[in-house]
Amino acid sequence: MAAAISLIGAPTDIGAGSLGARMGPEAMRVAGLQAALERHGLQVEDLGNLAGPPNPWQPPVDGYRHLDAVVAWNQAVHDAMLAALQRQRLPILLGGDHCLGLGSISAVARHCRATGKKLRVLWLDAHADFNTNSLTPSGNIHGMPVACLCGLGPQALIGMSGQVPALNPKWIRQIGIRSVDPGEKRLVHQTGLEVFDMRYIDEMGMRHTMELALATLDAQTHLHVSFDVDFLDPPIAPGVGTTVPGGPTYREAQLCMEMIADTGRLGSLDVMELNPALDVRNQTAELAVDLIESLFGKSTLMRA
């Protein structure tokens, strides 16, 4: 029996380089996310949207744009995700830009520590999101959450889970990566992150990639998926601020989601960076709903 689901909206683009991800949660609702999950027999509650500071659209200070507001939004996300997990719910965070993965996964890490669970994080993204304030070309904090989770970043962000670092880098698998800044690349290698980039997926296929990314999960593992919509190939998913050519196709993305569903270990999910201002007739939101259905066990094929 699958866990009951809680939808949590975080309508902000505070960490992004373009405006519009603040409308992501509503676009997912308009695309029928709750009804789609309920059609598969899942119990779903929509907790509505979190509140936080507005986006003042300021230049970076010490390499960070809007750090105080980013901290406030992440604290709200952390608290809401943790409360849902403590009620035995499976929370789905509707972003909002990807800086909020920090608050979300900090809550998951805290919860796993308290309940003695192992944690595996799948980071589906075109970008490694492993910048620091000295490496970042933009100061946009949506390029920094993975580094912060590994203990590299400002104290107010790296300490949110109650322990620094929030994650052991060995718990993370990045999939779909195809745009990494030069300094960021060095830091990813130094940290020892396991990255399945697009070259790997091209050569080895999505099936083999996911078999490795999901290897060694067991009954005590909490699987968290942080899904940046820019993971997908831009022609099928134009509604994001940071498209990068050459992402997974529709079928590759479906296979990725179906293989995650097959593990039965999914415990929490982020759906991030959907930008309706850049979308075409809400097609990216509708695709995201389709893929989330697969993540919860819908088969597009002949299987039961």
Ligand SMILES: [Mn+2]
């Ligand atoms: Mn991202």
